[in-house]
Amino acid sequence: xxxxxxSQPEMSVQEAETVTLSCTYDTSxxxxxxxxxxxxxxxxxxxxxxxxxxxxxxxxxNRFSVNFQKAAKSFSLKISDSQLGDAAxxxxxxxTDKLIFGTGTRLQVFP
Amino acid sequence: xxxxxxxxxxxxxxxxxxxxxxxxxxxxxRSVSWYQQTPGQGLQFLFExxxxxxxNKGNFPGRFSGRQFSNSRSEMNVxxxxxxxxxxxxxxxxxxxxxxxxxxxxxxxxxxxxx
Numbered sequence: 001x002x003x004x005x006x007s008q009p010e011m012s013v014q015e016a017e018t019v020t021l022s023c024t025y026d027t028s029x030x031x032x033x034x035x036x037x038x039x040x041x042x043x044x045x046x047x048x049x050x051x052x053x054x055x056x057x058x059x060x061x062n063r064f065s066v067n068f069q070k071a072a073k074s075f076s077l078k079i080s081d082s083q084l085g086d087a088a089x090x091x092x093x094x095x096t097d098k099l100i101f102g103t104g105t106r107l108q109v110f111p
Numbered sequence: 112x113x114x115x116x117x118x119x120x121x122x123x124x125x126x127x128x129x130x131x132x133x134x135x136x137x138x139x140x141r142s143v144s145w146y147q148q149t150p151g152q153g154l155q156f157l158f159e160x161x162x163x164x165x166x167n168k169g170n171f172p173g174r175f176s177g178r179q180f181s182n183s184r185s186e187m188n189v190x191x192x193x194x195x196x197x198x199x200x201x202x203x204x205x206x207x208x209x210x211x212x213x214x215x216x217x218x219x220x221x222x223x224x225x226x
Contacts, residue, residue, distance in 0.1 A: 035214070043199055045217035091154065097167050098144065099203075099215060101154040 002027045004094050006102035013082045014110050020067075021077045021105045023092030029053075033095040034068070036077045039104070040088040048090070051075065084109050112138055115204050115218035123224045129190040132221045136183050136204030142166075143185040144215060145177060148199040157200075160185050161207055189223075197225045 003026045013019035025034070036048040051059045051068050058066050063083075067076045079086055087109045092102040116135045124130050136143050144167075145157040156169040160179035177187040183204070189196055199222050203215035 033214075037217075042219070043222075044219045045201060045203075047214065047216065050214055095215075098156040098159060098169070099146070099154075100156070103153050 002029070002094055002096065002100050004092055004100050004102040006092055006105050008105045009103070010106045010108070012108040012110060013079070013086075015082055015084060017082055018078060018080045019082055019107065021079075021090050021092075021107070023075045023077070023102055025073050025075065025092070025094045027073070027094065027096075029096055034066075034075045035093040035095065035099070036064070036066070036075075037091045037093060037101075038086075038088045039091060045091075049077065079107075082109050084111065115202055115216055117200075117202050117218040117221050119221060120219065121222050121224075123226065124192050125226050126192055126194060128192050129188060130192060130223060131186055131188045132200055132202075132223075134185045134187075134202030134204075134218060136185070136202075137216055140204035140206055140216075141183055142205045142207035142213065143179055143183065144203045144205075145185070145187050146201040146203065147171075148201060148220075149195075149197070154201075157187065192225045194225050197223060199223075 005024045032053045034051045038046045049061045063080045065078045089104045091104045093099045118133045142161045144159040148154045159167040163179045174190045179185045199220045201220045202218045205213035205215045
């Protein structure tokens with residue numbers, strides 16, 4: 001069965017600094033998608049970034065980038081130049097025919 | 112383009128009652144998925160509808176059901192509510208151009224409290 005593990009329940013970062021959130025997953029599939037979603041206090045789940053497993057190049061969206069290591073089944077999210085608005089729960093998710101979520105990492109951003 | 116909308120946003124029910132939640136997907140999106148989020152179990156997949164047919168189902172009891180209409184709007188129903196059904200119910204839509212593996216965009220959720 002596919003599983004997604006986020007081993008950091010909480011992380012904190014100073015404004016303007018860089019932080020990396022970890023995610024590992026387990027699957028026997030070769031073709032799949034990986035996502036990072038952000039859930040602020042409003043509870044709205046917001047797509048941050050997506051990575052296709054067949055692409056070797058790491059996805060980047062402005063200040064957000066991933067380090068995708070397919071052989072190691074690792075998919076970490078790097079947030080550069082952290083902003084107060086980045087404070088939220090971050091969920092890593094794996095998709096084949098449905099999304100399987102990790103348990104989330106709560107990110108705090110300090111001024 | 113408007114995002115995914117869910118109604119109602121908040122709901123309070125008592126045990127034994129039933130409830131219907133509604134989800135309108137992004138215009139043009141054909142797939143709608145439902146997820147339950149609780150502090151104890153996290154985010155769990157309920158079911159997915161595509162072209163008015165349930166295409167995939169998670170491990171939830173039969174009290175949880177859903178349907179999709181021809182305009183892709185979806186409803187989920189929970190009968191005989193239990194205290195443990197208190198949760199945030201999230202709906203997500205995707206284009207579903209491929210058989211699967213499409214980016215899902217989420218609505219704001221419906222927070223259900225069962226007393």
